[in-house]
Amino acid sequence: MKLAVIGTGWIVKSFIDGLKFAPDFELFAVYSRSRERGETFAKENGISTVYTSLDELAASPAECVYIASPNALHYTQSKKMLESGKHVICEKPITVTPDEFSELCEIADKNKLIYIEAIMYMHSPVRAALREALGDIGKVWTAHFDFSQYSSKYPAYLRGELPNIFNPAMATGSLMDLGIYCVYPAIDLFGEPETVSAVSAFLESGADAATAVSMLSKNTAITMTSCKTGQDHAGSQIIGERGSIKIGSISKLT
Amino acid sequence: MKLAVIGTGWIVKSFIDGLKFAPDFELFAVYSRSRERGETFAKENGISTVYTSLDELAASPAECVYIASPNALHYTQSKKMLESGKHVICEKPITVTPDEFSELCEIADKNKLIYIEAIMYMHSPVRAALREALGDIGKVWTAHFDFSQYSSKYPAYLRGELPNIFNPAMATGSLMDLGIYCVYPAIDLFGEPETVSAVSAFLESGADAATAVSMLSKNTAITMTSCKTGQDHAGSQIIGERGSIKIGSISKLT
Known part of the structure; x- marks a missing residue:
């Protein structure tokens, strides 16, 4: 499954480390608002494609997206990706308000997509x-x-x-x-x-x-x-x- | 200063131990609802007088009273003692409601009596x-x-x-x-x-x-x-x- 990541912080690096244990995923793209940060991150992590436009990412062949941007951006970015038919795993807090979360769950349900929060506790042994x-x-x-x-x-x-x-x-x-x-x-x-x-x-x-x-x-x-x-x-x-x-x-x- | 204690629990024993460092106080009486418990306690602690009636205690020569009864009794016992002109040191919580406390403070002020709570924290070095x-x-x-x-x-x-x-x-x-x-x-x-x-x-x-x-x-x-x-x-x-x-x-x- 083709995967893109949004964000270039330490937690994205950590997420990529974890991907080694999930061979079904193929990480091919990173989105960053900054071309320079995106290029540097892509080079460091063997990623082929850099997007600096969310529209481009939405139109890309990514089947799922990991979102690790500042909290305030989670809602709009998740919405755009879900509406483009991509599964979304989003860092905590998944949205800022309960209404935003309900709305995005509905979009995910309608489009038969997985929409899940990257909250460690719930998935820890x-x-x-x-x-x-x-x-x-x-x-x-x-x-x-x-x-x-x-x-x-x-x-x-x-x-x-x-x-x-x-x-x-x-x-x-x-x-x-x-x-x-x-x-x-x-x-x-x-x-x-x-x-x-x-x-x-x-x-x-x-x-x-x-x-x-x-x-x-x-x-x-x-x-x-x-x-x-x-x-x-x-x-x-x-x-x-x-x-x-x-x-x-x-x-x-x- | 002549002192009486209300109660026979472990904390009263502990209070009596502390009295050794307060030579101005003369412990002469204990009040207990039970004559037997009072007598036993008095014997164990070298106390001369046992009261089983609050009225008797109120009429006694005690100048101050230490109250270590169940919380629900603090208010009525303190009130009786303050109205009889005795200083009161009462175990925590000093009363159950703020109104009770305000009322008793007024009585103490009016009668120029000391009315204080035996709360360790406030008096600890x-x-x-x-x-x-x-x-x-x-x-x-x-x-x-x-x-x-x-x-x-x-x-x-x-x-x-x-x-x-x-x-x-x-x-x-x-x-x-x-x-x-x-x-x-x-x-x-x-x-x-x-x-x-x-x-x-x-x-x-x-x-x-x-x-x-x-x-x-x-x-x-x-x-x-x-x-x-x-x-x-x-x-x-x-x-x-x-x-x-x-x-x-x-x-x-x-």
Whole structure:
């Protein structure tokens, strides 16, 4: 199956590494807004074709597209690719709003296409191990999930620059970027919440530096914190009647 | 100053141990609803007088009273003692509702009496150390406070008994009993919250087994969890721009 990638960041390189284990895919094209970045990336990764126009990519022979652009672009790019009959695997968060997601699911269904989020947790074998461990600790009454990681871009922000990751116009910030890694296991393990509340501490740019959530799912009282301007050292914890589970890294489940 | 204690639990013994460092106090009486428990306790602790009637205690020569009864009794007992002209030091939570607390503060003011809560955190020298550490880690964007401790009474509850601590008529449960230890440092360090949300996971008895809180104080996104039916192993954490503070036991600040 002919595959194109949108984006040239480190995560795309990582995705390409993973492709070695998926011989049915033939990576032939990369899209970048910058011709120069695209050419460099293509050369480094043995990719034959560079697109700098989404229309060209949409008209290309790509059968599926991996999207790893800034969050704010996920919706329009996914829509264009799905409407062109291409399967889409999109980085998290798959869209910025639920309505956007519903709309794109409908287009995918109508066109009989696979449209899926590249959220590691849901596809990790460690997820099964976590579920098994959960079975050993009895009724879980409370859990706290944290993903707080000091961003390598924060010093630049403090110097007065505006990296994408701290630019709300890019639909980024701690919840979109890190907090989502807490949301997945919480809902996967404990079900959809009956009530949810959240508060954010905002940078002057308008992006959330940190977000705190409290929610109740099937009589389990859950909190989550995420932060891009400080570093976690305590990890996440699930507290059951017969034992507790500590998770050092919620994104990697280690 | 002549002192009486209300209650015969382990915390009263602990309070009496502390009195050795306060030579101005003369412990002369204990109040217990049970004559037998009162007599035993008095003998064990070298106390001369046992009261089983609050009216007798109110009419006694006690100048101050330490109250360590079940939470639901704090208000009425404190009121009676304050109205009888006695200083009151009352175990946490000092009352069950804010209105009760305001009313008793007024009575204390009017009668020129000291009325204070026996909340360890506010009077611990470690509090100053924590504040100092906080000064070293820069702007704090997020913090999580947890006090989850498996109650020694929970097996009895599971056997069908109803210990005070799981009886909502006693105004107990995880938030009243443990969560309060998270509330104090959160507000002390970060100020009164602008918004607060909380959810509880309830036992069939109606007491909360666990409570989860999210709140925003001065642009710091804070969560808290407390649980009486499971055991914490991860502790609490304050995440600043220049470092994080991990706290193993939030009640003892160690």
